[in-house]
Amino acid sequence: MKLTIPGEELMGHGNLSCQGCGGSLAMRYALKALGRDTIAVIPACCWSIIDGPFPYSCLKIPVFHTAFETAASAASGVSAAMKIKGKKTTVLAWAGDGGTFDIGIQALSGAAERGDNIIYICYDNEAYMNTGIQRSSATPYGAWTTTTPAKKFKSAPKKNMVEIMVAHKIPYTATACIAYPEDFIKKIKKAKGFQGTKYIQVLAPCPTGWRYDPAKTIELSKMAVESGIYPLYEVENGIYKISRKAKNKTVKEYIKMQGRFSHLTGEVIDEMQKNVDKEWELLIRKEEFYGHTKE
Amino acid sequence: MFKTNKDMPPCAMSLADMSHNKTGSWRTFKPVLDENKCIKCFICWKFCPENSIDIENDMPKINYDYCKGCGICSNECPKKCIEMVEE
């Protein structure tokens, strides 16, 4: 028997996620990569619920629940305490997209600029799911949410948080997707090897909020990557590397699987396709450019 | 567990896991594995968000106490040997 990801399970049974939750899978993989000697700092998000109500927790590592905007600053504090105690424990800040792109951005920017020794993972389900599918700055253009109802769909593009983190010149930034757990785990292990702030953003689809059949979580996640909408890449000390080069699906194929895009018409979809192609091209150019400056 | 005040932690802490929460009761469709067709790739195990597929005697074994019936295992199985059966 050959398993492609570590066998040890640090996420116990009985969690409170919805059926087919991408965020739940993301945590399962992250803990496989990080191991037992880890403390998780979790701000308000679905994961504050999924973990279980006090005094229960489904995770077999210590969890520090904290206020919505404070994932990075609380993790900085825990990391400083570990340093004083002379411990090598990994400090994981685990936040949703709302807690990262929106309300937690200043705390994260502060930690990154100071170079606090934490691994920050944002599980990106592209809206405020825990409170009932409100739009966040991670919600993509064209999506329905309860605050961007049908014809008034979101008209602003998704904020490029990854590039904001790259601009902080932190040692390691990466994107990942739950359909590629081997890649996600490899990136987390790599992040662990760096001193300073590391940022990983993992796409974690939400069947409840995106309006699709829970059985399709992995199929849809794969489609997000294969269409180039959610490219997998890493930036290690300024050097870009695309993890998966092939781009062989269209935006249309991806969005037609989801109820949150069901109101979109041909022209809007064409426009979205053009933007994805442009962003993809830009990413390839970045890889080439920074690759040349390597030596 | 805590005999005196001094044994108490300085902050709120979790005392137990969530295994009392048998999420199997949420299920409306139940995955049923055909062991004869299974090629033991463990893709079902890998993609289970509940970690409710165990590996026993080199064979995936679905833990119905916790399986919420999302159907990811059935959808991802390359041999299509996990059928979703209505409860």
Ligand SMILES: Cc1ncc(C[n+]2csc(CCOP(=O)(O)OP(=O)(O)O)c2C)c(N)n1
């Ligand atoms: C200061 C503050 N504002 C609002 C809330 C309510 N709240 C709790 S979780 C949440 C949404 C979190 O969204 P996200 O970070 O994307 O995580 P998700 O729920 O999608 O996993 C909100 C708005 C709060 N807890 N604290």
Ligand SMILES: [Mg+2]
């Ligand atoms: Mg979210």
